[in-house]
Amino acid sequence: MAERAKQPRVNDFVVKFANVNGSGSASANGMFARAIIRMGVPVAARNIFPSNIQGLPTWYEVRITEAGHLGRRGGVDLMVAMNPQTWDRDLAEIETGGVLFYDSTKPMPPTRFRDDITVVGVPLTALCNARYELPRERQLFKNIVYVGALAALLGIETSAVQELISEDFAGRQRLIDANFEALQMGYDYVGQNLKPLALQVRRADKVGDRIYVEGNAAAALGAVYGGATVCAWYPITPSTSLAEAFTGYCQDLRTDPETGQARYAILQAEDEIASIGVVVGAGWNGARAFTATSGPGVSLMTEFIGLSYFAEIPAVIFDVQRGGPSTGMPTRTQQADLIGAAYAGHGDTKHPMLLPADPGECFEMGALAFDLADRLQTTIFVMLDLDIGMNEWLTAPFQWDDARTLDRGKVMTHDELEAGRDFGRYLDVDGDGIPYRTYPGVHPTRGAYFTRGTSRNPYARYSEEGSVYVDNMQRLLRKFETAKAIVPAPVVRKAKRKTTDGVIYFGSTTGAMHEALEALEGQGRHLDALRVRGFPFADEVLEFIAAHARVFVVEQNRDAQLRTLIMNEGGVDPAKLVPVLHYDGTPITARFISGQIAQLMAIGSVIEAAE
Amino acid sequence: MTYITKPQLHHPGLAKNALGFTRRDYEGSVSTLCAGCGHDSISASIIQAVYELELPPHRIAKLSGIGCSSKTPDYFLGNSHGFNTVHGRMPSVLTGANLANKDLIYLGVSGDGDSASIGLGQFAHAMRRGVNMLYIVENNGVYGLTKGQFSATSDKGSKSKRGVVNHDAGIDLVGMALQLGATFVGRSFSGDKDQLTPLIKAGLMHKGAAFIDCISPCVQFNNHVGSTKSFDYVREHNEAVNRLDVITPRAPIRVDYAPGESVRVQQHDGSILSLHKLAELYNPNNRAQALGYLQARQARGQVVTGLLYVDPNAGDLHEAMGTVDTPLNELGEAELVPGAAALAKINAGLR
Incomplete structure (x- = not known):
């Protein structure tokens, strides 16, 4: 465990926190990352968490990157090893020449360490036990104590952390004071007993006006700006926070200021099938509607997605992708729903997909999806994944042009019907494959039609004629061709x-x-x-x-x-x-x-x- | 399949309602169901009910699932938008449509296969949410389109046309609707138009989840001896608790029954339900009693019909959600898009 004289590595290293799920570490770790952003240094942070509420191992990786690399690099330079269960694998993950930070309250034999890394021990449990009475306080403040210690070791300004504590606990002075004290406790211990590490954070000006936000929240905000009024959903990791964020944004932004009434309807349905059923019903009736789900949900929704394709009903599905079925991998990220989403349905179906790369695009595509759904009268998938959806990312600030209008696509109005304009629900009048539709209730004697799957002619009348079916399928292909030019370009x-x-x-x-x-x-x-x-x-x-x-x-x-x-x-x-x-x-x-x-x-x- | 288009000629002497529509204006395409199907009688009752209520036909949205019953919305209200959705999922589509536009009148048509088997979950949740609709199950106890399999509402011990005995307990959708919180629950018989038509009228005007279980014998597969959903069986075992008159706020009050025999219930929209009581002790405003009464009669092999429960002051899903008065599908950019200034504030909060 030789202390090696090293060139400081400034603003370019990876810190990984190994914690126990449910120990309150998430907010402290988040503060660590945000404090670095406040110092003008970009970070990329990722949760690696189990399908569990309490007790299983969880990790949080923070990449400090002045160069602005927001993907994962691979490897760990500083391991904050707070979980004895995963000690061995955490230790093994540290790069040669890297640093191990651990709770040194209980002495450990030298065989439990590596000699090619720097080991830094802070007696966190002892410090907390000496200061706090309640077990819960000892547990929670330990997290803030190690943030204080790391701040001293890495050169993070305590004022940046204090600023965040004050904002997060605004109005609760006792909590602010207590957290300040715990932070200082860790900071002072290092000042008195240890030396700063070769890994250093130094104030820079590389964050600019970027914001720090989860993709799910960004997509939800996109749905608000895209004019979505109906959301039906069923809880499933990692998409749940999208529906919850939509609820929060709607309460803030869509409440009628005079009456307090809601300009939105959010329904937690009994399952994914009902969720998409509600979306299809609302879309049929002229409201912009969406659901948020993940792979297993998409498979349950498949029959309705097929119906939306054939009956030509606008719908938006945010698919926050994860690993396969049941528990376990669902809290891990994958891009494995692509084929399932693209061809979901029965019979010949295919669906447009939007593929955002970061929360900024989640917002843009989240809003755009509703215009495309109305224009193309079909299901539009927005394919997030757990990495984008559930991690906070630095991303360009959201932008909106107030001159932008909601593109409702081809909707024949009461006046057009009244004037005698020919209406065929599945009639391609201009060659783009997209027919006109009418909203239910629009006109007393014109424009009503009976919506079915495939068996109907261009005027929506029942037909099982092979040639009528083939013509319709060819028109749907033309429509898909039209989609090519209006989905986001590569x-x-x-x-x-x-x-x-x-x-x-x-x-x-x-x-x-x-x-x-x-x-x-x-x-x-x-x-x-x-x-x-x-x-x-x-x-x-x-x-x-x-x-x-x-x-x-x-x-x-x-x-x-x-x-x-x-x-x-x-x-x-x-x-x-x-x-x-x-x-x-x-x-x-x-x-x-x-x-x-x-x-x-x-x-x-x-x-x-x-x- | 029939592809005959109905002639559009109307007899000049046809009576018109206050909106100037004749009964023919509420009809749909020619039915393709079997001759004598109970479902066609229900369609006729729906047409009569909407005509008598003087509702503009285009302000009704009719939705269905899959099956013989679910085909019927094509055969009535041709000037209404209709949606033949997927099997067992009409309730969720109707819920979504209702959320999009609270101003239309929603009529859900389903069957026993559609609602009591694949769609039992969606049936249950639409009832408990109080979606403002009239939900009619055209209940024949059999899968007709796939030629004669038992459905989940077939009574235990009843016999199929091929002589197979059903060993599973039958699902009573009326009992379920009562337990699940539906605020208007009735049962009728397709062969009893006098009872059914006013019940449909009352259900259409009810605010909240209205449910009618309408026994509708299948002339092809479930109208034989040994069936408990045949015309003969239902006529013999029908136990009507009341007969209904619906008096809309516009119509002159006219009640044929002697005072003392009828109960008057005023609904939210001002309509009055005048119930001519047939069973002395039956009280249609008590959910718990209704359930007990139903089960006691069922134990005696009787099929209770009539308006079994109504909560005249019921609310609906929109009320629970506190949505704005304007239908959501009519809101525009000004109401929906918070704009660049609000976004700048949100950005500032994310740094």
Whole structure:
């Protein structure tokens, strides 16, 4: 445990907190991350938590990154090991030359440590037991004491933490005082007994006007701005906080100031099937409606999603993706619902998807989804994942243009019907595949129709004629073609040198991907990159693939679902698309991506040379 | 399947209601159900009820699930928007439609397969939420479209057309609706138009979750000896507790029954339900008594019909949610989009 003289590493390292679920660590850890942001240094923080309320291990990883890398890097420089259950694996995860911070109240044999790291012990339990009587206080304040100790060790300004304590507990002076005291206790102990670490946080000006927010909250706010009035949902991790955030924002922003009445209706339904049923009913009747769910919910909703496709009813589904069924992996992140969502239904169906990369896009696409649902009269998926949805991210401030209007799509009005305009509910009048609809109750004698699934003609009259069915299915394909041009366009990032290699990625992979591209470039490996933001794929996606000899497709699932969708929709030669897959439930890291791609490129070169 | 379009010619001498509509204006397409189907009689009662209530047809939204009964909304109220949803899920779609526009009148049509089996959960939750609607189950105790399987409302011991005996207990949707908090619960028989039509009128005007279980014999698969949902069986075992007259605020008050025999109930919208009591002791304002009465009569093999329970002061889901008076689907940018200034404040709170 030799103390090594080292060059300080400023504003570029990874701290990981290992805690026990339910011990009150989450708010203290969050304060640690936010204090660093207040010092003008960007952070990327991620919860890694179990499907549990109390007792199981939970981790919180904070990447301090002046360079602004918001993906996970991989590896840990400072482990705050507060959970004896996971001691061994936590210890093993520390990078050589890294730091272990632990509660030194109980002496530990040297064999429990590593000699290639720095070990810092603070007797947290002893300090708290000496100061506090109640077991609950000892537990809760211990978290603040270690934040104080870390502040001293890492050079975090205590005033930044104090500022946050004052804001979070505004109006509760006793709590503020008590937290200040605990913070100081940890800070002073380090000042009197230890030296600052080589890992240092230094005030910078790299945060700018960015905000720090969860993707679920951002998507919910997007739904408010997108004019959603009906929300029906059923609790499921990791989407629950989206519906709850929508409730909170509606109470604040959608309460009639004079009457106190609600300009929204939020229903916690009996299950996911009822949730989407309510959404479809509201959409049919002209309100903007959505549900928030995850993979298992989407599978339950599938029959209604199929109906929405054929009956052409606007609906929005926020799918916050997670691992597979039952408990366990549901609190881990994945991008594994892509195929399930894209083709959900029975019969021939496909649905537009929006693929946000961060909370800023969750807001934008959250609002946009409602315009697209009304324009296309179908279900629109907004595909978040647990990483974006349930973690706070630094993101550009939300923006809104007050001149923007809600695009309600093709709705025939009372006056148009009155004037004798021809109305056929499933009639393609202008070639874009999108028919006009009417809202129920619009006109006493015109515009009413009977909504069914597939068996009807362009005037919504019952028909089981094969040719009528085929015409309708062809029109739905034209509509899907129309969708191509109005879903968010892909973003291309060109390599500094001309290259025949490309990479395609989407969603929460973005931050780690950009960092990996920089690392690969440093190794002389150049790749053009394309971020997919919408489905159906814009023509640019296929053009990008055509323009490169080899295209890596990086995603967070086992079956290379984006790659499959591209092959299926674009008729691309599978040999050209090389999968890079990460699906252990933790967010993908820059090191993983660059390592995989470097290896694949090296193998490729060897084969090329041999041929 | 029939593809015959109904002739649009109206007899010039047809009576018109106060809105100027004839009964024909409330009709729909030609029914494609079997000749003599009880469901067609229910459709006729719905048409008569809406005509008599003088409701503008386009202000009604009719929704159904899947099955013979769920096909019927095509056969009435052709000027109303209709929605043939998915099996057992009409209640959630109707709930959503109702949330979008509280000003329309919602009529949900379902069957015993649709509501008592696959849709039992959605039936239950729509009732307990007090969705403002009239929910009619056209109950024939059998799966007709798939040709004669037992449904969950078939009574234990009843026989199928093929002679199979049903061993499972039957689900009584009336009893469930009462327990679940429906605020208007009735039962009738498709063969008794005089009882059914006023019941539908009252249910349409009721604010809150109104439910009518309408026994409707299946002439193809459940009208034989040994069935407890056949015309003969229901006629023999029908125990009507009351007969109803609905007096709308517009209509002149006209009651045919002698005082002392009738009970008057005023509903939220001002309509008066005049109940001609047939069973001396039956009180339609007591949920607990209604349940007990139903079960006691059922034990004797009797099918109780009439208005079994009504809470004239019931509220609905919108009231519970405190939604604005304007239908949500009519709100525009000014009411819905908080704007850039509000967003700037939110941004400031997230730093």
